[in-house]
Amino acid sequence: MELFAVEGIPEVRPGDDVGELIAERADLREGDVVCVSHSIVSKAEGRQADLSEFDPGPQAERIAERIGDLAGEAKDPRFAQAVVEESRELLTEEPLMLAVTRFGHISVNAGIDRSNVPDSDLLLLPEDPTASAERIHETLGVPVIVTDTSGRPFRQGQRGVAIGWAGMPAARDWRGERDRDGRELGVTVEAVVDELAAAANLLTGEGDDGLPVTVVRGFEFGDYEPHDGLFRSENADYVRDALREWEYDRDRLQGGDAGDADESDDERDDGEDR
Template sequence: MELFAVPDLPEIREGDDLAAMVRDRVDLRADDVVCVASTVVSKAEGRTFDLGDFPAGPRAREIAARLGAISGEEKDPRFAQAVLEESTELLMEAPFLLTETRFGHVGVNAGIDRSNVPDGDLLLLPERPSESAERIREGLPVDRVVVTDTCGRPFRHGQRGVAIGWAGMHASRDWRGETDRDGRELGVTVESVVDELAAASNLVAGEGDGGTPAVVVRDFEWGEHGGSDELFRDVGGDFVRQALRGWEFDG
């Protein structure tokens, strides 16, 4: 398997045709996987906003005041308001905001970015990233597209790439029912392929001002395996989320 960045992509603006930009710069093959950073997807879809677009309500002011008291730094309640409006559930409100987005992804601050936003204060995640991936796929001569983001992980330091949307492929390879090297049947192994491709592409894309927002994965083979589109855990089986609902920060 080979990965390489799409070269010379300019600063993306609202209305830009990401598929055409990638297509014009790379000789793509039908079985390639194109991984595109959510940052540029959001910019093309007009998800750039100013803080003034989110007048703070009482709940946002309360959250900002508490976070400010914890950190010793003033927090803008308009940012808290943006996070609340982009979320369906607030899992933690201190010492940081951990939320579920409207499309099921759980992350800090609803994935709202405040860096690399030349035309505004905030960059929100795509509203429906899998639909975004499908639109990009329709403009490319490839079968598979993944929209990626970076976020932290519980129990580990650092961020890594994850998939928040995908098109033309299942999210996971399902190994259940197959056997290991000793002939034992696998009962629980479901491999999150879109996350693995997102993490691999993030290594190539990089971060900061030297980052490149689109990566081509070549010669990835799915193999003779079943597939699953379950990526985000259902609340009923998410015991960590259930535990967080009963937890209160007392620092």
């Protein structure tokens, strides 16, 4: 298997056809998988916004004040309002806004970026990334994964994840297969689209490389049962249940590992290359 970045993608504007931009610059083959950073999809779909568009309500004012108090600097309640409006639910409000997006992805600050957005203050996630992937897939004729970068529980740093996909299943279901000792696997479901998104992120980068599209060539799904349930269902998500009951203990946790503080910053700049 090999991966390569698609060169020459221009700055994307609202109304641009992302599929056509890729098709003009990538010599695709049957079996390729195209990973597309959400940023250019969001820009094409007009998902830029200015802070002036958000009128903060009491919840946003409270969140900004409390996070600002923790950070030791003022936080803009308009940004907090943007996160609230882009969320179906906030699992935590401090020390960071951990949001459930309207399409089921869970991310700090509802995935809103403030980096590599030349004409606006904010870049929001696509409203329906899987529908976006479907449109690009129809143009290219190969599987498409729309990616973002996000943090991980219990680990430092970010990695690429899939937030939408089309033309292939999300996962390989290994349940019923056997390991080398003959034991039947009972729980293993491999999140293939996340693995490909993470691999693509090694090429798209996090800064100013200008490489938002990666082609994966030679990947084989294999003879396994497909599985499309990437986002864990609420009734089986015990961590989500625990977070709903959790309260931030400022006395115990304030002044902890400084590396943990970056995700509470309202300037989410973990974004893929634009």
